[in-house]
Amino acid sequence: MDSAMEHGVSAAHGDHGHHHEVELSIWPLIVSVGGFLIPLSFIMAFPWGMSSIGMLLSGVAVVVLIGGLFGWTNEIYANKKDVGLSKVAIVIFILSEAALFGGLFGGYLYSMLPADNWPPLNTPEGVPPLGLAIILSVFLITSSFTIHIGEEKLEHGDAGGYKTWLIVTIILGALFALLMAYEWFELIHEKGFYISLNTYSTFFFTITGFHASHVIVGLVMQIFCVLMTKSFTKEKHTLAKTTGLYWHFVDGIWLLVVSLIYIIPYFKVGQ
Amino acid sequence: MGKPEPTGIKAWIFTTDHKKIAVLYLVTSLVFFVVGLLLAIIMRTKLLVPDREFLISNELYNVFFTIHGAAMVLFWMIPVLLGFFANYLIPLMIGAHDVAFPRVNALSYWMYVGACLIAVLGLVLPGRLDIGWTGYPPYSVTGPANTALYVFAVHLLGASSISGAVNFITTIITLRAPGMTWGRLNLTVWGIFGSFIIQLIGVPVLAAAVTLLLFDKYLGTHFYDTNGGNPLLYQHLFWFYAHPAVYVVALPVFGIVSDIVSTFARKRIFGYTSMVIAMMIITVLGFEVWVHHLYVAGTLNWSRIVFMWGTILIGVPTGIKVFNWLATLHKGSIDLKTPMLYALGFIALFTIGGITGIANGLVGFDIHVHDTHWVVAHFHYVLALSMSMLVLGGIYYWFPKMTGKMYDEKLGQLGFWLTLVGALIAFFPHFMMGVDGIPRRYAILPAEYTGMIRISSLFSYIAIAGFFITIWNYIKSARSGAPAPANPWNSLSLEWTIPSPPPFYNFEKIPVITSDPYEYGKPEGHGEEKGAVGGHAAHHH
Ligand code: HEM
Ligand SMILES: [Cu+2]
Numbered sequence: 096m097d098s099a100m101e102h103g104v105s106a107a108h109g110d111h112g113h114h115h116e117v118e119l120s121i122w123p124l125i126v127s128v129g130g131f132l133i134p135l136s137f138i139m140a141f142p143w144g145m146s147s148i149g150m151l152l153s154g155v156a157v158v159v160l161i162g163g164l165f166g167w168t169n170e171i172y173a174n175k176k177d178v179g180l181s182k183v184a185i186v187i188f189i190l191s192e193a194a195l196f197g198g199l200f201g202g203y204l205y206s207m208l209p210a211d212n213w214p215p216l217n218t219p220e221g222v223p224p225l226g227l228a229i230i231l232s233v234f235l236i237t238s239s240f241t242i243h244i245g246e247e248k249l250e251h252g253d254a255g256g257y258k259t260w261l262i263v264t265i266i267l268g269a270l271f272a273l274l275m276a277y278e279w280f281e282l283i284h285e286k287g288f289y290i291s292l293n294t295y296s297t298f299f300f301t302i303t304g305f306h307a308s309h310v311i312v313g314l315v316m317q318i319f320c321v322l323m324t325k326s327f328t329k330e331k332h333t334l335a336k337t338t339g340l341y342w343h344f345v346d347g348i349w350l351l352v353v354s355l356i357y358i359i360p361y362f363k364v365g366q
Numbered sequence: 367m368g369k370p371e372p373t374g375i376k377a378w379i380f381t382t383d384h385k386k387i388a389v390l391y392l393v394t395s396l397v398f399f400v401v402g403l404l405l406a407i408i409m410r411t412k413l414l415v416p417d418r419e420f421l422i423s424n425e426l427y428n429v430f431f432t433i434h435g436a437a438m439v440l441f442w443m444i445p446v447l448l449g450f451f452a453n454y455l456i457p458l459m460i461g462a463h464d465v466a467f468p469r470v471n472a473l474s475y476w477m478y479v480g481a482c483l484i485a486v487l488g489l490v491l492p493g494r495l496d497i498g499w500t501g502y503p504p505y506s507v508t509g510p511a512n513t514a515l516y517v518f519a520v521h522l523l524g525a526s527s528i529s530g531a532v533n534f535i536t537t538i539i540t541l542r543a544p545g546m547t548w549g550r551l552n553l554t555v556w557g558i559f560g561s562f563i564i565q566l567i568g569v570p571v572l573a574a575a576v577t578l579l580l581f582d583k584y585l586g587t588h589f590y591d592t593n594g595g596n597p598l599l600y601q602h603l604f605w606f607y608a609h610p611a612v613y614v615v616a617l618p619v620f621g622i623v624s625d626i627v628s629t630f631a632r633k634r635i636f637g638y639t640s641m642v643i644a645m646m647i648i649t650v651l652g653f654e655v656w657v658h659h660l661y662v663a664g665t666l667n668w669s670r671i672v673f674m675w676g677t678i679l680i681g682v683p684t685g686i687k688v689f690n691w692l693a694t695l696h697k698g699s700i701d702l703k704t705p706m707l708y709a710l711g712f713i714a715l716f717t718i719g720g721i722t723g724i725a726n727g728l729v730g731f732d733i734h735v736h737d738t739h740w741v742v743a744h745f746h747y748v749l750a751l752s753m754s755m756l757v758l759g760g761i762y763y764w765f766p767k768m769t770g771k772m773y774d775e776k777l778g779q780l781g782f783w784l785t786l787v788g789a790l791i792a793f794f795p796h797f798m799m800g801v802d803g804i805p806r807r808y809a810i811l812p813a814e815y816t817g818m819i820r821i822s823s824l825f826s827y828i829a830i831a832g833f834f835i836t837i838w839n840y841i842k843s844a845r846s847g848a849p850a851p852a853n854p855w856n857s858l859s860l861e862w863t864i865p866s867p868p869p870f871y872n873f874e875k876i877p878v879i880t881s882d883p884y885e886y887g888k889p890e891g892h893g894e895e896k897g898a899v900g901g902h903a904a905h906h907h
Contacts, residue, residue, distance in 0.1 A: 127476035128476075131480035134484065184533075187536060188532045191532070191567065194570040197571070198574035202578070290586075294593075
């Protein structure tokens, strides 16, 4: 997020010696306190059975975390520099995210391939809801196009156009998230398909849940970009670039989710 | 130029300076090294007498080896290498003012501290962790342990590692000084680079593995139970990271050995390019061997053969490195200062461990020794003791740079010899016990092995005494050592061209690099400015 990097590089070619851009910052510590309280609240709520204190603590944790991140970004803006992870960094980070999903998909295949029935026989009728998945896919794939159009606009110096297309993207992404929530609700309450039902439901909710959490992170980044549009220029809009790359990644993962978690089980192999 | 360096307690807690963060990492990880050693002393003492009641209960023994293993691997070895050495050395060696994202760097450190706190809770609170450092289900799901502590410690460490990996890989790619080509990087930088690549790809998979453990325990999911799930899945996901984790430790260590050996033999490192290639091959191949931990777990036959060959294959680049070090030593003018002693001691211990590792990788042999004390002996030689020793040697090597003071050479050598003698012998009896089929992780061992165990414990104490003397030496010398010159070893590497300790901003101006760090004995390198101190020929423009 902060980037002494660009500065470092320019200092290498430049004339005057630059020194630490940031010397002291309270925000990393605050953010990690928030990051520490979240697991602690879980431990209170579950293993120790103190659910009300746990809930309270998790609320505190979220506030600390958001406050920390807010202060952090604010501090960077005070320095008035191009903001956003560099493109190199976001690509490296995406590799790591890909490995995370690789692990989950690997585990899924490891459980599915040797199974005689997939999904297991106690899976209710109408699961997986393929029709819904197709609608979800349409939203997400379209949104990948709209964010791309937005970036093109920005590259041609049309910040207003960027903003418009980004808002369209956000609407599509939000529709995706809402529909996903609806789908979960339906499955759990109407169809009797819940996370601890069988191995398939276990993977279904875990993987779609992991993916949805990435969608939400992507949406937060996009909303942030909308707020920041006026600071973007033709040359300096690293944040817009990184947000776009991340969104395409989330979209790509969704295609794998649809193929492995919806389409294959839909054909009820072995039955 | 620039603002003055901040001072006081705030300058540490709120710091984003890579050198300060490095020191914080060093202190914290040393604390966990000591914790791990204290637990080892208690375990070794418990084993002296094959009696249920002696010293600690059997249950507590389980907790102790769990926390000992986790503390040593996850809170000492990896953080000291990728937290301390990477932080301190990378910007200095590539010629940068700091890392790419200084705040993220501070965040990585504090998340590591969070994980440390959780680990301590796992040692002292009820529901103590007794699941081994591997945390295998079903026991970790169905047993009494508070597995959530284990999972969240791994999560926080993982977040710390991934942000560190993104930060440092970006730094190495984008912040190298002009003229600092890939072919001029110190091997230490290369090793750390490979190590962070492994962290980047491996840690998320470990994070996924333990998250599913959490779900199984608290949400009733079926990832690892036998009701449709499969406990073997955990073993696969765990070792997909945890085997390469050995190389996370080993690659930087290989780099540091190379730098030390080259400096104290006053010779160009032999086969620089082959070293780099070997490191990168290990980075990739490290992900191709994990099933050797599952030979007896019921994996498919063909996969055992494939992974056996993978394991044997990875011995090749590793062997190349050992030969390159020996070739560098050959006809060098060797100066046996403490760091060099550690490098040589490392090569000896590592070779013993490495050869036993190849044996361990053979399916037929491993079926016999799997989960026995053979394995305990093997990894204490190849990783635990050899690499901990090398880390201590590395700290000695850069001690004058960091502190501006010289360490106590006599005390340094004393600590080294004690540790070496202890380490060479302490785990040797375990090879024999393993071949006899004595399983690991038991607090009570058959009485006929008491003699061997006592030898082992005696030499463990000697090794640990050496460790403590070494740590004492750091503390003492940092407070009252003789002042150190900028370049006491006459090294040609970039970090030695700046004053000791380095100024707040590292380099007055970003240097322009015209030669590589290993050009010893070349009267005219391609460096433009080669003073008596030598110097990675950095000229300032
Ligand atoms: C002189 C120092 C050390 C001594 C005396 C020592 C001793 C021991 C003992 C007695 C065990 C338990 C064996 C069993 O009953 O199965 C053990 C396990 C272990 N040690 Fe060490 N150790 C030392 C240093 C280290 C270091 C530096 C590391 C760093 C990597 C390390 C890593 C481990 C691991 C990973 C385990 C396995 C834990 C488990 O089974 O879950 N040890 N050690
Ligand atoms: Cu292994």
